[in-house]
Amino acid sequence: MNRIPATITDIKAHDGITVISFAAMGQPMRMMALEIDSTLEVGSQVLLGVKASNIALAKNPVGPMSISNRLDAAIEHISNGKLLSSVKFRLGDTLIESIITLDSSHRMNLQRGDSIVALIKSSELSILEKL
Amino acid sequence: MIEIAVHKKLIGSSGPMKLDLALKLAEKSFVALAGESGSGKTTLLRILAGLEKAEGKINVSGKAWLERGKSLPPQEREIGYVFQDYALFDNMTVEKNLLFVRKDRALAKHLLELTELSKMKGRYPATLSGGQKQRVALCRALMNHPKILLMDEPLSALDPSMRTRLQQDILKLHKEFGTTTLMVSHDPSEIYRLADRVILLDHGTIKQDGSPKEVLLKVKGSQKFSLTGELLEIIKADVIHIAIIAIGQQIVEVVLDEEESRLFKAGDTVQVSTKAFAPTISLTGSTSHL
Numbered sequence: 001m002n003r004i005p006a007t008i009t010d011i012k013a014h015d016g017i018t019v020i021s022f023a024a025m026g027q028p029m030r031m032m033a034l035e036i037d038s039t040l041e042v043g044s045q046v047l048l049g050v051k052a053s054n055i056a057l058a059k060n061p062v063g064p065m066s067i068s069n070r071l072d073a074a075i076e077h078i079s080n081g082k083l084l085s086s087v088k089f090r091l092g093d094t095l096i097e098s099i100i101t102l103d104s105s106h107r108m109n110l111q112r113g114d115s116i117v118a119l120i121k122s123s124e125l126s127i128l129e130k131l
Numbered sequence: 132m133i134e135i136a137v138h139k140k141l142i143g144s145s146g147p148m149k150l151d152l153a154l155k156l157a158e159k160s161f162v163a164l165a166g167e168s169g170s171g172k173t174t175l176l177r178i179l180a181g182l183e184k185a186e187g188k189i190n191v192s193g194k195a196w197l198e199r200g201k202s203l204p205p206q207e208r209e210i211g212y213v214f215q216d217y218a219l220f221d222n223m224t225v226e227k228n229l230l231f232v233r234k235d236r237a238l239a240k241h242l243l244e245l246t247e248l249s250k251m252k253g254r255y256p257a258t259l260s261g262g263q264k265q266r267v268a269l270c271r272a273l274m275n276h277p278k279i280l281l282m283d284e285p286l287s288a289l290d291p292s293m294r295t296r297l298q299q300d301i302l303k304l305h306k307e308f309g310t311t312t313l314m315v316s317h318d319p320s321e322i323y324r325l326a327d328r329v330i331l332l333d334h335g336t337i338k339q340d341g342s343p344k345e346v347l348l349k350v351k352g353s354q355k356f357s358l359t360g361e362l363l364e365i366i367k368a369d370v371i372h373i374a375i376i377a378i379g380q381q382i383v384e385v386v387l388d389e390e391e392s393r394l395f396k397a398g399d400t401v402q403v404s405t406k407a408f409a410p411t412i413s414l415t416g417s418t419s420h421l
Contacts, residue, residue, distance in 0.1 A: 001391060033353045034407050049352070052388045053371075081369035086389075097388055099371055123408040127353040 002055070002096045003128060004029075004048040011042060019122070022048065025092030030068035032122040037130070045131040054124040055098035057087060058117045059108055069120035071096075075112055080105065089118060132158060133279060133311060137178055137187035137197070141171065141335065150174055150185070150335035156279075158192070159309040163322040163343070166332035172315045175332075176281045179313070180212055181205035191278050211272030211310070213282040217264040219256040225267050226252040232274035242270035245307060246300050262293035266300055273308055282314040286321060298324050319347050351404035362399045365392050376403055 006022035006029060013019075018036050022029040029048065040046070061070070073089035073096070080086075085105035087098045098118060110116070133156040141148045150171045156162055164172045177183040181196070182205055189197040196203045219228050225248060229239040243249045246266045256264055265285060272280055285301075286294045298321060305312060305325075316322050322329055322343050329346040331339040339346050349357040360378035365387065372392035374385045385403060387395070395401060 001388065031353070032408065034355055036353055049354075051386070053386060079370055081371075084369045084371060086370040099388070123406060126406050129352055 001049045001051055001128070002094075004050070004091060004094055004096065005131065006046055006048050008040060008042050008044045008046060011036075011040070020127075022046070024048065024071075025094070027071050027091070029071075029120075029125065030122045031125040031127070033126070036127070040127070040130060047128045047131060049126045049128040050120050050124055052086070052097040052099040054120060055096070056119040057098055057100060057104075057108070057110070058119055059114070061117055061119075065119075067119045068122040069118075069125060071118040071120070073116060073118055075110060075114045075116055078105065078110060078112060085110070087116075089116060132156070132190075132192065134188065134190040135175075135179070137175075137185040137189065139174070139178070139183075139185040141174060145169070148335050152332075152335070152337060154330065154337065154340070156311055156313065158311055160328060161305055161312045161326050162314070163326035163329045164313060164315045164332060165317065165322065165329055165346075166338070170332040171335040172332055173283055176212070176283055176313065176315065179208075179279060180210050180281060181208050209275060209278040211275070211277035211280040213265070213268050213272045213280070213285045215284045215288055217256070217261075217268045219264055219267055219271070221256050224253050224255055225259070228256070228267055229271050229274050232271055235274065238274060239270070242273060242304075245303060246270055260293075261289050262297060265289065265297060269297075269300065269304065273304060273310065276308075277310055280310045280312040282312065284315050284317070287317070294318075294321070301325060319343075323347060349402075351402050353406070354404040355407040356410055357402050357404040360401055360403050362395055362397055362401050364397050365395065367392070374401075376401065378403060 004024050006024035008020060009023050010021035011018060016035050018033045020031045020033065020036065071091055073091055075087055075089050076095065077088040078085060080102055083102055085100050085102045087100060087105065087110060088095050096118065136153040138149065138151045141150050152175060164175065166172055174183060178185040179189065181202060187197065196208055220231065223231060226239060229242065243252055248266055251259065251263065286297050289297060302325060326343055329341065329343050330337055331346055348355065351357045358378050360376040363375045363377055366373045372387040372389065374387050376383050376385060
């Protein structure tokens with residue numbers, strides 16, 4: 001599980017559903033949730049969690065996109081298996097891992113140092129703990 | 132309002148323990164008492180019933196049941212008690228079991244009708260199934276219009292389908308009579324269906340007190356789908372790792388990253404958590420191995 005430190009910048013709640021916005025190393029992030037812990041408020045520091053296999057990667061994405069979380073980063077490390085590829089990129093002090101298929105990695109010609117956009121659906125982001 | 136503030140020294144399974152409880156029960160509420168064995172659940176029921184001594188205060192709708200060392204004898208406390216093992220009078224028919232508590236034929240008839248036991252009123256307990264016996268015990272407990280109905284794991288000896296049936300009967304009777312009820316239960320689905328409040332006891336004190344959802348929903352941060360399991364094995368596959376985890380009677384697989392694979396080891400008790408958005412459900416029996 002990737003762990004990303006972030007600060008809550010906004011909380012919208014209605015009918016037991018919550019949408020929370022964050023700032024993570026200067027980049028905006030957003031999460032869809034059911035009811036959240038009542039101690040969370042704007043300004044709270046939290047640790048966000050996202051599974052490596054729930055992070056998609058793109059190069060120069062164009063056109064509107066429903067995915068809320070688009071993190072600009074540069075690839076620091078690629079480890080290829082027979083079928084899968086582990087791609088690590090840095091967000092501030094945090095190294096984040098994405099697991100994609102080796103085919104995708106080859107198709108995109110992903111190399112160390114490449115600029116990429118990491119894509120995470122808001123439903124796949126969770127708050128692991130309040131810091 | 133039922134006000135309880137009792138304390139008592141107990142010898143628990145893990146040595147001496149102090150039962151120290153203060154709680155108020157609203158009239159007509161249905162409260163579940165949960166907690167590990169030895170946490171004081173049954174003791175609290177027995178203290179309320181007057182079967183066990185304690186210090187402190189019990190006040191039921193303005194009437195003192197326990198105050199300054201003066202304790203109202205059990206037979207003067209208006210209590211209905213349902214035990215796990217039915218405790219019916221085997222030498223009396225179903226109807227006589229009810230009438231023994233109070234000679235109110237109309238009420239007995241009404242209760243037996245509500246629980247669909249009318250046809251069995253002339254039978255003896257030995258000829259009834261466990262579920263039927265417990266329905267009789269439930270009716271009998273309501274014969275003297277108790278101020279509090281105490282139930283100590285009333286359904287734990289029954290099979291799952293019978294349990295569901297009894298839960299419906301308990302709900303029906305609670306709606307009809309509005310008897311303030313305190314029920315010891317370990318079964319989350321039973322507590323969720325029946326109770327409007329859960330009190331979780333731990334070593335003789337209240338650990339949690341809230342709605343069934345507040346107390347029972349296991350969450351890990353914002354992850355609302357959280358189960359406890361035992362990690363059996365971690366298998367490396369390609370650039371990922373697969374954890375094999377036993378949850379209840381089932382085995383599940385969870386994909387781990389490299390760091391997680393180093394953090395955990397076989398035998399660890401782990402929380403398996405995900406967001407409420409991720410799992411899908413389908414009717415059982417349609418399981419496929421895709």
